[in-house]
Amino acid sequence: MTTPATTTTPPTVAPRRIDVSLPGRGYPVHIGPGVRHSLPEVVAAIGARRVAVVSARPPEWTPDPGVPSLVVPARDGERNKTLAWVGELCSRFAEFGLGRSDAVVSCGGGTTTDAVGLAAALYHRGVPVIHLPTSLLAQVDASVGGKTAVNLPQGKNLVGAYWQPSAVLCDTDYLQTLPPREHVNGLGEIARCHFIGAGDLRGLPLHEQIAASVALKASVVAADERDAGPRHLLNYGHTLGHALERATDFALRHGEAVAVGTVFAGRLAGALGRIGPARVTEHTAVVEGYGLPARLPADADVAALIALMRLDKKATDGLTFVLDGPRGAELVQDVPEQVVADALDAMPREPVARA
Known part of the structure; x- marks a missing residue:
């Protein structure tokens, strides 16, 4: 230190x-x-x-x-x-x-x-x-x-x-x-803010990105302190993200996992017809623009990830995700498991850094 x-x-x-x-x-x-x-x-x-x-x-x-x-x-x-x-x-x-x-x-x-x-x-x-x-x-x-x-x-x-x-x-x-990796890890939560109302924070000084992220969260918490509705938006990218942390025994860190989950949220929203190809591509561009991982771990098992996602705190009726759409991001429940599996199978993969 x-x-x-x-x-x-x-x-x-x-x-x-x-x-x-x-x-x-x-x-x-x-x-x-x-x-x-x-x-x-x-x-x-x-x-x-x-x-x-x-x-x-x-x-x-x-x-x-x-x-x-x-x-x-x-x-x-x-x-x-x-x-x-x-x-x-x-x-x-x-x-x-x-x-x-x-x-x-x-x-x-x-x-x-x-x-x-x-x-x-x-x-x-x-x-x-x-x-x-x-x-x-x-x-x-x-x-x-x-x-x-x-x-x-x-x-x-x-x-x-x-x-x-x-x-x-x-x-x-x-x-x-x-350390450099921990710094990049923190950018995962900033990257997901791009899709839940913070706007494009890329290129701003870091302290301004922090302030914008905190201001967004403060406004959401003020409207919904205990996850009764709008606060679910803050979990963008987290359904898969939390599953990836568990599946890799936390070798993939939280912000890194949320970044991959954010890319997947874009792909899943596209597969469900909620957003078009350009917006799907934007998810990858934003995440990679912050130097974050955008691919599934090379050894990720789709069935195991789905089993872990069933345990997500938001899940009340089948698999549940916060997904982009024509009215912006919102909670989507009971997403068909086959659609999720197909979207995971279509994700590119790369080894996870273990350092």
């Missing part, structure tokens, strides 16, 4: 603030270089006397919350997103004496914000949580919106709760520490 002295971006970009508005409440998302240093102000604003900081980053990248604190080391990664880890976190909170008037802070990638958010939702039936997402994937998606969850052997994110944070601090200095 590189040190702040060599990677911190000069604060030439003014921080942006985007508000997530919910009935009777809401919270800010701050985006820009150095915003992690405002953590003490955020902690003071919510009146927390003590804080448990769960951090997957080294001490020099874990900001001081400005009040007595417990630092719990964590590790990013889907394999660490378990109920056992949530239980351990709650035990650590209790040993520290964390009360309902205190707060929890997550500092890490999307798997850390997911697990820590769930622990905060469960401990004392809910304590405030502040997210400091440190990966691009977490900044554009996972940390915003209040979805918390952990995995079961049967599938991703099957145990969770809705627990909105008190604030989100998306410090773009953290992004300078990411």
